Amino acid sequence: MTSEKAELQLKELQNLLNKYNYEYHVLDNPTIPDAEYDKLMKQLTDLEKAYPELITPDSPSQRVGGAALSAFEKVTHETPMLSLGNAFSEADIRDFDRRIRQAIGDKFTYICELKIDGLAVSLSYEEGLFIKGSTRGDGEIGEDITANLRTIRSIPLRLNEPYTFEVRGEAYMPKRSFLQLNKMRAEKEEMLFANPRNAAAGSLRQLDPRIAASRNLDIFLYGMGNYGTTGVATHSAGLNLLEDLGLKVNKERKKCATVEEVMNYIEKWTVERPELDYEIDGIVIKVDSLDQQDELGATARTPRWAIAYKFPAEEVVTKLTSIELSVGRTGVITPTAILEPVTVAGTTVQRASLHNEDIIKEKDVMLGDWVVIRKAGDIIPEIVNVLAERRTGEEIAFSMPTECPDCASELVRLEGEVALRCINPKCPAQRRESLIHFVSRNAMNIEGMGEKVIGQMFDHALIKDAADIYFLTKDQLLSLERMGEKSATNLLTSIDISKGNSLEKLLFGLGIRHVGAKAAKTLAEHFESMDRLSTATEEELLTVPEIGDKMADAIVTYFENEEVEQLISELKSAGVNMNYLGIKRQQIEDSDSVFNEKTVVLTGKLEQLTRNEAKEKIEALGGNVSGSVSKKTDILIAGADAGSKLTKAIDLGIEVLSEEKLLEELKE
Structure with a gap:
């Protein structure tokens, strides 16, 4: 066979297999038996083996290939993948509708879609060819999982038209695939996945794409990173275009002219949700017009033109066996209920926050009680109520301690607060939690110094406060468990980089009571340096916009502490920046x-x-x-x-x- 003839035959086989693949995995309407598909695939692979120079990236044979990766590379999204704000009730939806109407008037249409419970991903196409796929990550930067996404057969390796764009979707594991996977893992005595979402996420983060291929994942595409070059005017038209290009889009979407129609759509899928072959955890409501979306804009985290309604939390009954106490960085004592393990919304729950002593009394919680629990927003476990009628008389009343469980100092309840608090500034638990906060992303952002590493350093007496972080040596780091040469070097580099942070990062990291990230930025802009802020009077602080009495008092009290004065001095000597690196608005x-x-x-x-x-x-x-x-x-x-x-x-x-x-x- 000549090379020209082989190329023609190969192209014909590719087109046939792509057609049958689309019918099976996207349309759910196979037109040939599996045996016939396998036969054609073998013909294609045999031909490509004989003529390897004719293999193309979009060939159906290239779904899985190549060696396992050693790590995932980072990918910067062309357009940030924003999160959606949440709604939990009809009142929340109507409030969202009110805000939209106040902003753009009454002439608009909603588009409602099922919120697939999977892993958000981005697919990049160049001239119609699938070239890259990534996770959402933090919205700005994700991980390159191209090899794993290529294994999802409903993702076309080449579009029907040569578009260059980025599309977003939700990769998920169908219920039948999830049951089959857990059955196989049970037979091998391996740990079972808690729910399809965890299984999908775990599958797509496998370094070996052959593992991802064996998991039978699927995907629904729900939008584009940028509609600019497509010529469409509405989100719904964009979804229609994606379908025309051969991408899989969920067909259960619906245009709604009124908020009443939106509520009817929500009610329908609240009831029919179990009938689907995939998990959904809510409904996404968007303003359809792209021009109106631009007009509404977005906050730093969420678009103002869309919201996600979350289904009511599933409630289950279990037994409360004990109550555990923890000490936060501000000294607040938080009680946590320890429960007999129970599955809620697809995951195993053993702990639920009780918040404070007043909540325990209000709900009349006793040790040994049978309680109703749920996950608020399908995420955070909470106790709804106690089943008092199931009490046997063996239950034990619980009372909060009078001493700190970590340092044995006397606990106090400050005026106007419901929480008990340890006010010992040397309390080990508070110091440990404060250090975890200090290195966190929104504070000093020291990569590689997570909760476990901080815990080890604290337990080994390598650090007692934030300043000690900047005097750590490589030898000290290498003494920690699972800390190798490269990790130690990277951590020291990250510590050094953090010295150059602007003042607001340091202020937030210090954990001054009532001073959040926004207030820290405001204070840094106004006072410009740590020296000016630390000597400011309460009257001076109250002249700053958004700084109230409580915050002003907390700031003055904080800087009057001799230990704080010593800490700031040590941070200065370590070379930590003490100035605001931006420019005040007046300037x-x-x-x-x-x-x-x-x-x-x-x-x-x-x-x-x-x-x-x-x-x-x-x-x-x-x-x-x-x-x-x-x-x-x-x-x-x-x-x-x-x-x-x-x-x-x-x-x-x-x-x-x-x-x-x-x-x-x-x-x-």
Whole structure:
């Protein structure tokens, strides 16, 4: 057979197999027996074996291939994958509807979709060819799981048209696949997966794609990262386009003209949910018009034009065996109910927070009680009520202790508070929790120093407060369990990088009572340095917008503490930055920065800065960083591998700056 003839036959076999694959996995309407499909696949693989130069990335034979990975690479999303705000009741939905109508009037339509309980993923197509797939991650950066996503047969390796775009979806494990997988694991005496969502997530994070391929995963696509180049005007039209291109979209979507129609749709699927072959945990409601979506905009975390209604929590009965006490970083004593293990909303639950002593009394909780529990929002276990009628007389009343369970100091209840609190500043439990908070992402963001590592350091007396972190040595780190040479080096690098954080990160990390991340930013902007803030009077603090009496009093009290004064001094000597690295709003107004009062969009991969670092620096110079390119965009920062956003910006005549130019502007 000539190479030309082989190529024609190979293309014919590929087209046939892709057609049959689409009918089976997307349309759920197979037109040939499995044996015939397998026969055609063997013909294709035999032909490709004879003519390996003719193998293409979109061939049906290339679903699984290559060696197992050693790790997943990071992927920056072209457009951030935002979370959705949650609604738990009809009142929440009607409140959402009210806000929409106040913002854009009454002329709009909703599109309602089933909220698939799986793993959010992004698929990138270039000229119609599937080139990359990733997890949602933190919304900005995910992990490259292309090899595993290629094993999902409902994902086309080539679209029906040569589109270049990023599409978003939910990869999931059908119920039948989940039952089959757990049956096999039980036979092998392996740990069972708690629910289909965990099974799907675990499958897609396997380094060997052959394992993912064996799990029979599926996917529904629910949108695009950017609709700009497609010409569609509504979200529903976008879903129709995805279907036309051969992508699998859930057919149970519905347009709704009124909030009453939305509630009817929710009621229908609350009842019919168990009949589906896949898990759903709610309903997603979106404004259909893309122009109206742009008009409504988004917060830093969630779009204002969409909301996710979560189904009422499943309630089950179990026995409360004991109550465990923990000490938080602010000294609050939190009681936790220890339960006989029970499955709730697909996962095994053994613990539920009781919040405080008043809740225990209000619900009349006793040791040995039978209790009704549920997961609030299908996530957090809570005790709903006690089944008092099932008491036998052997139950034991519970009372909160008078001493701290960790340091034995006397507990107090401060005026106006319901919580008992340990006020010993040297309490080991508080110090440990404070350190965990200090290194967390929204505070000093020291990567590699999680809760377990902090616990080891604390137990080995390597650190007693935040300042000690900056004097750690490699030898000390290597003495910790599971801490190797590379991990120790990386951790020391991360510690060193954190020294350069702006003042607001340090303020939030110190854990001053009532001072959250937003207040820390406000204080840093106003006072600009730790020295000025630490000597501020209560009257001076009250002149700062959003700083009230309680917070002002807490700040003054905090900095009057001699131990705090010593801590700040040690942090300074370690080289930790004590100044606000941004610019106050008054200064911004007079700034000649290229970003002042401009809307800026970031795209592509930045080499010198993270997305968040670039965003913070641009905003500090008076810029407003947006997630999508529109006519309102003034500047696009284009890093490596910039895609559709760059194309759209050029089409709209928007100024485009390279990362090099960005760094020059920031330096100036």
